[in-house]
Structures are given as C-alpha cells and as structure tokens.
Amino acid sequence: MKKILLIFASAIFLVSCQQSKQEKVNDFLDAINRFDKEKSNQILADNFTYYEKDTLNKSEYLTRMDSLKNVEYKSTILNIQDLDSIVKTEEKVTSIVDSLLEVTPNIIQKKTYRFSDDKLKSITVDTTLNYEEYMKSLNEKIIPFAFYVQDQHDIQDEKEIFKNIKKYLTEYVTLPVSERKKYRTYSSLQGTYISKNSLYRKLIFRGKKTVTVVDAFFGFPFATSYELDENYIRIRTDKSDLLLEVKDSKTLIGEGFAAGTFTKSNE
Numbered sequence: 001m002k003k004i005l006l007i008f009a010s011a012i013f014l015v016s017c018q019q020s021k022q023e024k025v026n027d028f029l030d031a032i033n034r035f036d037k038e039k040s041n042q043i044l045a046d047n048f049t050y051y052e053k054d055t056l057n058k059s060e061y062l063t064r065m066d067s068l069k070n071v072e073y074k075s076t077i078l079n080i081q082d083l084d085s086i087v088k089t090e091e092k093v094t095s096i097v098d099s100l101l102e103v104t105p106n107i108i109q110k111k112t113y114r115f116s117d118d119k120l121k122s123i124t125v126d127t128t129l130n131y132e133e134y135m136k137s138l139n140e141k142i143i144p145f146a147f148y149v150q151d152q153h154d155i156q157d158e159k160e161i162f163k164n165i166k167k168y169l170t171e172y173v174t175l176p177v178s179e180r181k182k183y184r185t186y187s188s189l190q191g192t193y194i195s196k197n198s199l200y201r202k203l204i205f206r207g208k209k210t211v212t213v214v215d216a217f218f219g220f221p222f223a224t225s226y227e228l229d230e231n232y233i234r235i236r237t238d239k240s241d242l243l244l245e246v247k248d249s250k251t252l253i254g255e256g257f258a259a260g261t262f263t264k265s266n267e
Contacts, residue, residue, distance in 0.1 A: 232244070233246065
C-alpha cells in the first residue's frame, strides 16, 4: 500500500513540475523582452517558423533580435488562452521610439503559438490591429526626428541612426518645444511645391536654407536661400524677399509678389 501511495505521489509531483504551454509562452516572451538568445533558443524547436508578412526560420528569427534590441522592442500580453494544442494571445507591441516620440495608438497583434514535443514549433501573427493609425503617427513623429539627426550629426544613412537611436532620441525629446516645431516644419518642407496661380511655378526646398525658385513665364530656375520664422518662410531674391505662410504640411500661401497657393507634389 505504501508503495502505491509513493508511486501516486511521485506521479502527481512530476505532473505538477511540468510547465503548461501557457507558462512556456510567458517564459518565451520574457526571454524575448530581455533579448536572451540562449534561453529563446532552448524553447524553440529546430524547425521553428515565424509567420508574419515575411516567413523566418529559427536562425533568422534569433538574428532579428539584434535589431529589436536597439529599439528596446517589448511585447506585453493583454490576453492569453491555452487551447490544449495551441496558445492564442493578444499582445501590445512597443519600442523606445513609440514611448519617447509618443507614437499612438500602440500596435496590437493576435498570435497563435504551436508546440511539438514541448518545443515551440511556430508563431503565426494572425491579425495586426491599429497598423494604419500607428504608421501615420510614426511618420509624423519620426521624419522630423530623422531630419534633426541628419542636421546635427551629419548622418545620412538611416541604419547608422538606429545604431545609437536611444542617444539621439533622448537628445531630441529634450529640445525646447519651439525647436522641435522648427524641425517638424523643416522636414515637411522638403520637396517640391507647385502653384497654378502665382508668378512662380515651383519652389523646391532642400535642407534648412536652400530653395530653388522656378518662374511661371520662362521656367527658369534659380537657387537662393530661405529663412523660417515661426509659420512664415522668407525667400531671398535679387529684388525683394518672397513671403509665404505655412498653412499645413502640404500647403504654402504666398503673399505679395509670391501671391498664390503652392501645393506639395507627390513626386
């Protein structure tokens, strides 16, 4: 009788020591959020596959963790369901870019985790919520930031920016509000503005000072400089300055000799 009780107790103990699939998913996400490749590798099956827009094998998935580490990527479980053979989650995805630049709303991903022999065999991103709204907010916030880094640190390669992104983000968010507003305006100005009702056909802005003006009669271009003063742009010419008001990120309203509406081209 004692032997039977001992065997029964041992069996209960062994079962209690085994992790549930839900616990394994929690451990896996903890390892991912700590960018612990060794722990993540132990949890993943050799034939592991990650399914999203791109399909990644185990090696590719683990290698991707290096770039995620730079932006302090984090996935937080909002909801989790253990359905015997699979685990389904709803996760909030954030990064240092989102938090410091106040990008909203957060990306929400619904995922399916599948197991084989106690190893994680695959992760499938079934649905991504808030993607369009998130990307719109991200573009509005990160383009001025990138312009600032290029201006202050003379870095043109975006990959180089991301190598030290925490340093640059910290610099940028501590700027006075007025300075950040200037960089938003500078970054939105870059490109070509076209008018159909002005003496000038095109205004092509490059950087913080250079603009090329194209007249509406002969189409002759001439390069000059411009200055930004709050919501006004003053363009130097050999006769008199041209004054334009920044109406929004796509529209400039000219006054005096530059009277007319200039609309940003999508080219």
